[in-house]
Amino acid sequence: MKFDTAYCLSLDEKLSIYDVRDLNFDETAAFDSDKDSFLCPNDDCRAAFAAGNVLGTFNGKNVNYLRTPHFKNLPSTRHIEGCRYASHKATAGETEDGREENFPSEFVLTRRQYERKAAIQGATDVIPQAPAKEPSRISNTSHSASETTPDKTSVFAHPVECYVSNIDNKDKLKGMPLKIAEQTATYWAFFKKIEYLQDNKGLIYWGRIKAIKDYTSSFRIDFEKKVWLDKKPYSVNVYLNKKLIENYRKRKAFLEQIKAAVDSERPLYCFFYGVTPELKQVPSKKNPEQTFGVFSADIQNLDHLLIREAPGLEEK
Numbered sequence: 001m002k003f004d005t006a007y008c009l010s011l012d013e014k015l016s017i018y019d020v021r022d023l024n025f026d027e028t029a030a031f032d033s034d035k036d037s038f039l040c041p042n043d044d045c046r047a048a049f050a051a052g053n054v055l056g057t058f059n060g061k062n063v064n065y066l067r068t069p070h071f072k073n074l075p076s077t078r079h080i081e082g083c084r085y086a087s088h089k090a091t092a093g094e095t096e097d098g099r100e101e102n103f104p105s106e107f108v109l110t111r112r113q114y115e116r117k118a119a120i121q122g123a124t125d126v127i128p129q130a131p132a133k134e135p136s137r138i139s140n141t142s143h144s145a146s147e148t149t150p151d152k153t154s155v156f157a158h159p160v161e162c163y164v165s166n167i168d169n170k171d172k173l174k175g176m177p178l179k180i181a182e183q184t185a186t187y188w189a190f191f192k193k194i195e196y197l198q199d200n201k202g203l204i205y206w207g208r209i210k211a212i213k214d215y216t217s218s219f220r221i222d223f224e225k226k227v228w229l230d231k232k233p234y235s236v237n238v239y240l241n242k243k244l245i246e247n248y249r250k251r252k253a254f255l256e257q258i259k260a261a262v263d264s265e266r267p268l269y270c271f272f273y274g275v276t277p278e279l280k281q282v283p284s285k286k287n288p289e290q291t292f293g294v295f296s297a298d299i300q301n302l303d304h305l306l307i308r309e310a311p312g313l314e315e316k
């Protein structure tokens with residue numbers, strides 16, 4: 001049993017590792033997973049131990065990670081008998097860590113918001129209280145199950161990791177449902193290779209990056225594969241407006257990521273949701289009077305775009 005979520009002491013919420021990553025990189029949120037404590041998400045289990053009985057966060061802060069992020073038991077982590085998270089070994093090997101097994105059934109387009117509990121926020125001013133136990137009991141009554149369910153996510157990296165890390169298991173991807181906005185499909189159907197973008201609108205498109213161009217007011221991501229229309233091949237690209245990046249709450253992490261990608265010699269992939277590149281006529285550089293066709297789109301929401309390595313996608 002893998003950890004789908006862990007209980008975050010400072011936020012008094014159950015978070016997925018993707019929520020943790022999102023918060024770590026969010027410059028508008030005062031959050032640092034290294035300074036926080038993550039405890040077993042099982043309420044009964046957590047209540048049985050002191051707040052020092054924590055879990056580890058693997059890849060919680062690594063911008064360009066290679067292996068699936070996850071919570072893990074530390075050698076010192078204890079669980080009550082019968083806790084379903086107890087079997088998760090402290091010395092998890094490659095095979096256990098290699099996949100994301102918690103498939104969210106819905107990708108929510110609006111970002112999850114967190115409310116810090118006043119009792120914890122002001123904790124420095126008040127007499128130290130019994131940690132963990134008090135907040136956890138409050139949380140049980142003030143949150144509905146649907147709010148803390150790992151079934152939904154608003155972090156794009158989560159469904160993408162599910163797809164990428166399970167790419168060798170087509171049957172699994174074909175069996176897992178995913179809902180985005182009003183559309184429901186399987187993971188397999190929702191992720192569309194960029195060269196087939198004409199098949200359907202409103203999907204998650206992905207493809208290997210050919211080049212990333214750094215222009216004055218935007219970045220342009222060129223895809224390797226072309227789209228065929230009337231027996232003619234057309235290039236595909238997406239534009240990222242630099243103003244969008246400047247105002248992005250995860251600006252630093254995003255710039256670090258895209259700058260590493262510009263210089264990277266390793267194969268990189270781009271995943272995005274929310275826009276479908278359309279055929280446009282653009283002026284030719286050599287012959288400004290001439291135009292040529294290209295499938296292009298402007299990314300509207302950086303939360304719904306991801307550039308990453310994706311070993312295993314190569315031959316698929």
Ligand SMILES: [Zn+2]
Pocket residue numbers: 040041042045046078079080083084085086
């Ligand atoms: Zn437990």
